Amino acid sequence: MGVPAVLMLPLVLLGISGLLFIYQEVSNLWSKSAVQNKVVVITDAISGLGKECARVFHTSGARLVLCGKNWERLQSLHDALISVADPSKTFTPKLVLLDLSDISCVQDVAKEVLDCYGCVDILINNASMKVKGPAHKISLELDKKIMDANYFGPITLTKALLPNMISRRTGQIVLVNNIQGKLGIPFRTAYAAAKHAALGFFDCLRAEVEEYDVIVSTVSPSFIRSYRVHPGQGNWEDSIWKLFFRRLTYGVHPVDVAEEVMRTVRRKKQEVFLANPIPKAAVYLRTFFPEVFFAVVACGVKEKLNVPEEG
Numbered sequence: 001m002g003v004p005a006v007l008m009l010p011l012v013l014l015g016i017s018g019l020l021f022i023y024q025e026v027s028n029l030w031s032k033s034a035v036q037n038k039v040v041v042i043t044d045a046i047s048g049l050g051k052e053c054a055r056v057f058h059t060s061g062a063r064l065v066l067c068g069k070n071w072e073r074l075q076s077l078h079d080a081l082i083s084v085a086d087p088s089k090t091f092t093p094k095l096v097l098l099d100l101s102d103i104s105c106v107q108d109v110a111k112e113v114l115d116c117y118g119c120v121d122i123l124i125n126n127a128s129m130k131v132k133g134p135a136h137k138i139s140l141e142l143d144k145k146i147m148d149a150n151y152f153g154p155i156t157l158t159k160a161l162l163p164n165m166i167s168r169r170t171g172q173i174v175l176v177n178n179i180q181g182k183l184g185i186p187f188r189t190a191y192a193a194a195k196h197a198a199l200g201f202f203d204c205l206r207a208e209v210e211e212y213d214v215i216v217s218t219v220s221p222s223f224i225r226s227y228r229v230h231p232g233q234g235n236w237e238d239s240i241w242k243l244f245f246r247r248l249t250y251g252v253h254p255v256d257v258a259e260e261v262m263r264t265v266r267r268k269k270q271e272v273f274l275a276n277p278i279p280k281a282a283v284y285l286r287t288f289f290p291e292v293f294f295a296v297v298a299c300g301v302k303e304k305l306n307v308p309e310e311g
Contacts, residue, residue, distance in 0.1 A: 034266040036061035039117045043100060043157065044127035046073040049176065049224050052258035053124060054081060054093070060262070062122075063091045065113050067098035100127045100153025101145055110160030119168060120161045122265060125154040125198075126176045135189040143190045150194035155201050165214045172215040172265060175202045176257070179222045179279050183286040186297060206270060215268045219261055222275040223251030252276075 040057050044050045045066035058064055058081045068074045074095045081093060094116060098109045113120060129149035131142060158173055165171030180192040181199035199218060206216035252274055260274050273280065285293040 034060075035122065035262075037063065038121035039063045039065065039113075039119055040122040040124065041065040041067065041113060041120050041157075041161070042124045042126055043067045043098065043154070044069075046070055046077055047126065047128075048254040049257050050126050051077055051080075052254045053126065053261055056258045056262050058090055058093065059085055061089055061091070063117065064093040065096055065117075065120075066093050067096045067109065067127075069097065069099040071095070071097055100157070101129065101149040103148055103152055103156055106153060106156040107160050110157060114161070114164060119164055120171065122172045122174065123158065123161055124174045124176065124261065125158065127153060128176075128178070129191075130188075131190050132187050134187060138190055143193075146190040147194050147197070150191070151197045151201070154198060158202075158205070162209070162214070166209065166212045169213045172217065172268065173202070173205070174217045174219060174261060174264060175199070176261065177202075177218050177220045179220055179273075179275060179283070181218075181220055182273075182283050183293070215270075217264045217269055217271070219257070219264055219272045219274060221252040221257050221260075221273075222279040224254055224257055225251035 035057055040062040042050055042053050042057070042064065045054050046068040050066075050068070054064060054066055054077060064081075066074060066077060068077075074097070078093055078095055082090075094113075096109055096112060098105065100106065127149060129146055131138060131146055154175065162171075162173075165173075175198060177199050178191075178195045180188060181195035184192040184196075199220070202216050202218055209216060257274060260272060263269070264272055273283070282293065285296075
């Protein structure tokens with residue numbers, strides 16, 4: 001009886017591997033069919049996450065509209081996409097100059113996109129501007145600029161494209177937000193305020209447009225880290241704050257977020273929180289044990305920061 005049992009184990013493992021392979025292949029085909037020939041607008045396409053979203057949706061056959069505020073970097077992204085994709089299965093991306101912090105140009109961009117394609121099937125609000133520093137050292141002008149880029153810009157573009165989706169009774173709006181739309185971290189007051197506002201707007205919008213079959217999705221990762229930055233190993237200080245805060249600020253890789261955005265579009269998810277266990281625990285603490293959360297966070301508000309710089 002021992003020998004057949006030993007022989008069965010490799011067969012079971014092989015069978016599980018085969019099923020996983022089939023599932024992945026079917027999932028990939030499903031993802032491509034969900035966006036194939038769809039008009040997909042990606043804001044801040046020249047950021048790390050924007051590039052990965054462009055890659056994922058372009059190879060899946062979407063008609064991309066790539067928005068960014070630097071024409072040279074947009075062209076570089078365009079060349080990189082068409083150089084690796086099969087031209088018989090993909091479409092040449094359309095490039096659009098767009099700075100979401102300049103609200104006055106957003107309506108014109110929306111009109112340009114609709115005049116070109118006649119519709120927008122999927123809008124991915126990815127643009128974001130960061131600032132770090134004590135609240136009393138951040139000027140009101142910078143507060144307003146952060147709010148324009150992270151809140152007024154995305155909702156202005158959404159409002160400009162939404163009537164087209166409602167009239168066609170189809171479409172999906174994806175907000176790539178941040179963990180700070182759910183909780184605040186010291187020295188990021190302007191950024192967290194804008195992210196809270198954006199999440200509130202799109203949560204309300206979701207209920208308003210449900211009857212028109214328009215899907216509103218929010219994807220909230222913890223910080224999206226650079227390609228070159230990876231979490232260190234060990235050497236933590238003894239401070240609870242250091243452990244909590246550093247783990248909280250370790251972000252998700254842009255590739256992982258882009259793939260989650262694709263899954264969100266494919267499955268029409270309403271809300272996704274993409275983070276490792278520490279940020280998830282922080283959100284849990286903030287919701288159910290606010291006193292504990294505030295006490296832990298307050299432990300770290302002793303370090304002096306330099307004059308804030310835009311990220």
